């Protein structure tokens with residue numbers, strides 16, 4: 001494992017020499033490549049299950065109906081991992097994925113077994129972003145990926161593959177959040193994959209014992225491998241910025257620095273939110289033996305944390321020495337855990353395709369809220385439409401001995417408000 005990591009780091013180190021001075025679309029990211037890979041994996045998994053046993057068909061049934069961002073049972077999760085492992089390796093996939101920089105393409109080739117987790121990291125990052133921003137003017141909307149998105153020829157590959165639209169082309173707060181949550185997603189899935197024994201290059205965490213842990217407790221167990229997740233995510237995501245050759249002190253150069261800062265903040269968020277978890281062992285709950293290990297928080301907690309960081313993000317500029325410095329000296333300096341941004345956000349109230357803004361027309365708002373989800377702010381003062389909608393739900397449920405619950409269906413009228 002140590003050797004593999006060393007190799008990886010070596011490759012990253014050598015890249016500026018190997019790769020020609022590269023410029024590629026700002027608005028495309030590894031997240032885009034990850035989603036394409038996920039589409040491919042889903043298609044393969046579907047094929048695998050349709051020719052598989054009936055139990056596999058049942059699994060597939062599960063998968064399809066589990067819904068995007070919802071909870072997955074441990075069983076479903078295990079089934080998915082099993083499927084992923086059975087997939088044939090594809091040597092050419094790294095070349096086909098759009099959105100990878102030349103360095104990322106090389107890392108993809110060197111660690112193909114990591115790619116399903118890169119894909120999963122991308123998916124959970126986007127799901128979380130859309131959850132966190134569901135009631136805001138910018139709602140983290142992405143363009144949908146068709147199957148045909150997996151590029152078949154090399155020429156298509158470097159076309160702007162803009163899953164978030166042009167939003168990522170500026171160094172705005174939103175860009176900062178997307179970079180941070182993306183990096184966090186990758187650290188997260190890899191740390192868990194290592195723990196679950198899904199990768200040959202890593203296993204349980206070897207993190208050192210916390211100093212303040214009770215001396216009688218045992219530091220052991222199989223922890224999430226945050227160290228490995230952090231290192232791989234750092235090599236894989238940051239290489240993109242490191243291989244860009246922008247003029248020092250240019251705005252473009254500043255954007256690379258900002259992206260690197262926010263990538264780091266995202267990776268740290270995962271570590272910062274992780275917890276020491278302990279378990280009792282012993283005869284009939286006597287708790288004579290306690291073991292502890294490092295465990296990831298839920299990804300939702302990390303999303304909440306990063307949304308706080310987004311709200312408190314600091315505006316920076318590129319100074320004369322080509323470094324980032326704080327724009328308004330009255331504010332305190334951001335730490336490595338905080339998000340920073342260079343450019344003001346566009347006005348997301350109105351649709352403007354060149355800015356990647358969809359506008360808030362048609363968005364559902366909350367009439368009684370005074371917050372950003374309220375009709376006043378979300379609709380930018382344009383007013384809202386009211387629509388009656390009927391929802392049916394189960395009601396008057398009665399328990400009949402034994403063992404049956406009978407319910408009737410009730411219709412409830414509900415007002416839905418949408419922005420003009």
Ligand SMILES: *[C@@H]1O[C@H](CO)[C@@H](O)[C@H](O)[C@H]1NC(C)=O
Nearest residue numbers: 067069070071072073298300
């Ligand atoms: C997901 O699981 C957590 C804890 O396991 C639970 O608190 C939460 O309500 C679940 N959410 C959904 C949407 O089922």
Ligand SMILES: *[C@@H]1O[C@H](CO)[C@@H](O)[C@H](O)[C@H]1NC(C)=O
Nearest residue numbers: 130139140141358359360361
């Ligand atoms: C975001 O808002 C737009 C309308 O402005 C809507 O079409 C889109 O479905 C929303 N996306 C998400 C993920 O909620």
Ligand SMILES: *[C@@H]1O[C@H](CO)[C@@H](O)[C@H](O)[C@H]1NC(C)=O
Nearest residue numbers: 346347350351352353354355
């Ligand atoms: C979209 O935004 C750009 C940049 O701010 C501006 O120049 C352009 O006029 C806007 N387009 C529309 C249709 O508002």
Ligand SMILES: *[C@@H]1O[C@H](CO)[C@@H](O)[C@H](O)[C@H]1NC(C)=O
Nearest residue numbers: 366367368369370371373374
């Ligand atoms: C609307 O906002 C109010 C006040 O913030 C809140 O109590 C209520 O639950 C919200 N309604 C919906 C449907 O989200």
Ligand SMILES: *[C@@H]1O[C@H](CO)[C@@H](O)[C@H](O)[C@H]1NC(C)=O
Nearest residue numbers: 390391392408409410411412
């Ligand atoms: C509820 O609405 C449905 C159609 O939307 C209707 O068929 C049904 O009879 C209604 N039920 C009641 C209890 O009003």
